[in-house]
Structure formats: structure tokens, C-alpha cells
Amino acid sequence: MQKTLIIIALVLVSTCAALAQQAKRPNIIFLLTDDHRWDALGAMGNKIIQTPHLDALAKRGILFRNAHVTTAICMVSRASLLSGQYMSRHGINDFGTDFKPEALAQTYPALLKKAGYKIGFIGKFGIGVKNQPDTLFDYWAAKKEGQPQYVLVNASGHTIHHTDSVGKDIAQFLDRFAGNEAPFCLSVSFKAPHELDGNPPQYPVQERFKTLYEDVKIPEPLTAAPQYWDSLPAFFRTDQNIGRDRWKPLLSTPELRQQTTREYYRLISGVDEVVGNVVAQLKNLKIDQNTLIIFMGDNGFSLGEHGLEGKWFGFGESIRVPLIISGGALPKSFQGKSSSQLALNIDIAPTILSFAGIPVPSAIQGYDLLAAEQKKRSARKDFLYEHTYLGSPRLPKVEGVVSGDLKYMLYTEHGYEELYDTAKDPHETVNLAKRSSKKPTLEKLRKRYEELKKEVK
Numbered sequence: 001m002q003k004t005l006i007i008i009a010l011v012l013v014s015t016c017a018a019l020a021q022q023a024k025r026p027n028i029i030f031l032l033t034d035d036h037r038w039d040a041l042g043a044m045g046n047k048i049i050q051t052p053h054l055d056a057l058a059k060r061g062i063l064f065r066n067a068h069v070t071t072a073i074c075m076v077s078r079a080s081l082l083s084g085q086y087m088s089r090h091g092i093n094d095f096g097t098d099f100k101p102e103a104l105a106q107t108y109p110a111l112l113k114k115a116g117y118k119i120g121f122i123g124k125f126g127i128g129v130k131n132q133p134d135t136l137f138d139y140w141a142a143k144k145e146g147q148p149q150y151v152l153v154n155a156s157g158h159t160i161h162h163t164d165s166v167g168k169d170i171a172q173f174l175d176r177f178a179g180n181e182a183p184f185c186l187s188v189s190f191k192a193p194h195e196l197d198g199n200p201p202q203y204p205v206q207e208r209f210k211t212l213y214e215d216v217k218i219p220e221p222l223t224a225a226p227q228y229w230d231s232l233p234a235f236f237r238t239d240q241n242i243g244r245d246r247w248k249p250l251l252s253t254p255e256l257r258q259q260t261t262r263e264y265y266r267l268i269s270g271v272d273e274v275v276g277n278v279v280a281q282l283k284n285l286k287i288d289q290n291t292l293i294i295f296m297g298d299n300g301f302s303l304g305e306h307g308l309e310g311k312w313f314g315f316g317e318s319i320r321v322p323l324i325i326s327g328g329a330l331p332k333s334f335q336g337k338s339s340s341q342l343a344l345n346i347d348i349a350p351t352i353l354s355f356a357g358i359p360v361p362s363a364i365q366g367y368d369l370l371a372a373e374q375k376k377r378s379a380r381k382d383f384l385y386e387h388t389y390l391g392s393p394r395l396p397k398v399e400g401v402v403s404g405d406l407k408y409m410l411y412t413e414h415g416y417e418e419l420y421d422t423a424k425d426p427h428e429t430v431n432l433a434k435r436s437s438k439k440p441t442l443e444k445l446r447k448r449y450e451e452l453k454k455e456v457k
Helices: 002-023 052-059 074-083 108-114 162-177 226-230 242-251 254-284 345-355 369-373 436-455
Strands: 027-033 062-064 118-123 139-141 151-153 159-161 184-189 291-297 323-326 337-339 382-387 398-403 406-411 416-421
Touching (some): 027 254, 052 254, 052 291, 062 369, 074 345, 108 118, 108 184, 108 345, 118 162, 139 162, 151 162, 159 162, 162 184, 162 254, 242 254, 345 369, 382 436
Parallel strands (some): 118 184
Antiparallel strands (some): 151 159, 382 398, 398 406, 406 416
């Protein structure tokens, strides 16, 4: 009898331990870079840029090779990241609009907090200015401003680079919240590698990175050749276009293009250094095996392609971004995986919520990327791209449909169409919209565009 009771007790202890382990919810860290194009990452095949820590994350997790944003401008994309919604639904389309309280309550940080998570935000919030939601977070390290400076001055009068400041705040957050009974979700937004706006714009880098890439020759982009700018329509091909205006002081000669690209890469290498420190601190705190890390860019960036600097438009350099899901909390079956699924910024919120075991609100339009990887749901075949901020001539409004092998873009103010076969023409060198042989394809994508426009509202 006594022996039987001992066995039962051991079974109960084992069961309780297993249940406790299951109940231990994962910590989540979401890392966001600003203006980070898809191919500015070693893991994506760039043989010049040095991003060893991000590359290591990719090797230990899922590298999404076909990640995009639904709108390539910071405030809209960030609102989509937090809400899981297209701009057409969340309605944030300028630099002054905030989340309304009821909309903020449905963002992934607010839903995680309601479920018992400790939540933190560090860096550039990028949505609104006056009413940024600092009181929502248990830890807030962000100035209420639209675009932070790179060189910051602390309370004691010492200067620090924004990337290094973000790194210090991450370390402080982890020391404070690691090991607590409640799990945490930390959202981090670097300013890097965004330019420092000005006339001319600049790329201030930390002193220790200033000679990095100095002796490296940056290849000329194919579409940097003048013929590609010259082939664009007259309403677009104007010096008032912001993309062209910023191209002049930064990319208009081969020498400028070399220097600007080096500075851009240096800022990304600075972010990579912080990522390495974060991974090391997670291990030291012994929470690395229960932490999920997601890394993404808020939009892409043209470094001279099509005669442009910046994002906004529908070209691949503008809308494609790096995306990695990694960390010890990720199931081993996902580790070392390369995914070709069409992943979007609106997928981040539902992926985070699902991983934390929290129901995804019906208003969210993205989906759980991990569920798609497991074939538990179908991966998307296309998506709507929309950019309606400002308008011509500074930023001509553009909308369209992006699929795995085709791209349709409509400049809505001018009725001008673009059609690219991105499978055969990945650099988008030939606009097929006026070719009679492509009329059936064009008609099909026009129809799909109208369908998606209705669906996303």
C-alpha cells in the first residue's frame, strides 16, 4: 500500500511539473529597424554587409525570404505592425494621427498586457507625437517626437548614439523584468538605418564603425542607370518628387552612391552589434530558451535604383524587408528553416498573439506565420499595396497587387499602370502594362485589385 502511494505521489509530482512547464508562457522580443531593405543582410545573400548576429539568428530560426510591407512609410507600417491591419482599416495615414483608445486596446502590446504580460517599448514609436501611449507600457524609453536624433545627450551631458542608447535601455529592461513570474513582451524600434533628415540628409554612425567597408567597392545597381529614371512617366519624373530630391545629394554620382551605401551598411552593423548583446544577455539571465525573437524592417529603401532614394513607391527595394523569427522558444522543427511564403507586416501581431496563446481579434487582417509554416492554414497568394500619403508631385499616390511572380501598380491620381513579371524580371526593368499580349494578365490583376480594395476595409 505504501509503495503504491509513493508511486502515485511521484506521478502527481511529475504531472504537476509538466503542467507548470506548459503554463510557462514565452517571453517575446520584437526588434524593428527603420528603412531596412530586404537584401541588406548577410543571411539574404549580401556578401558585403557584416551582420553576423542577425545571420546567426536566421540560422537558428526561420528566415523569411519573401517578406513585404503593405505600405512603405514608417507611421503607416508601424500602425500595421501593432494592429495587424492594413492602412485602409486602421486609418493612420499621416504623422500626427494617434491610435484611438479603443484601437490601441486591440494592439498586440495591449492584448498581451491584458493577458498578464509585462510590456515595454524602446526607441522610435513613430505614430503620432503628443499622445503616444507611454502610460500603457510597464517600461517606456522613447521620446515623444516624430523622428529622433542620432546623437543624444543624457542627463549628465554625455553624448550617445541612438543605437547605443537603445542597446542600454534593452539591457536595463531585461535586468528588470527577466525571471519575474509574469512573462514579458519588449518591442524595440531602432532609428537605424534611417537617414538623419536635413539639407543634405546625413547618416551619422558611431565612431567605431566609421572605417567599416571603407575599402569595399559597392556594386552599381542595375536600375541606377539613367535610362530607368528616364523611362518613368512625366508626372513622376520631376525634381519635386521626394525620392528624386533626396537622390541628388546622396546617390547622384557613383562616388556619392558608394559613400551613402557604406554609411547605410554601417548603421545596420551597429544594430547587429546590439542584437548580439541581447542574445548574450538572454543566455546570461538563463531565459534564452523561453524567449522568442522577431526581427523585421518597417519598410525597404532604394539606394539609387530607378534613380531614387527612399521608399514609398511599389518597387521591390521599397516594399521588401528582412524578417527573421528565432529564439530558444521557437520549436526545434522551425530552426534552420528558409521560408518563401509571402509574409507581411500585418502578420506580426497575430503571430505574436498566437505564440503567446492569446485569441486573435477578428479585426486583425494578418495571420499567424508559424501556422502557415506548419500548413495549418493556407499561405496567401497576393496582397494589396497602398500608399496614399501626400500625393503628387512630392509623393504620387500608388496602389496595387503584389503576388509571388507578378506586380501590378496603379498611380491613382494619374491612371498610370505598371505591370512587372517579377519572376523573370526581378529588378522591374520592363513595364508590360501596354503590351497587347499581356492584356489578359492586366485585366485579371485589375479585377483582383478591386477585390482586395474592398476586402481590406
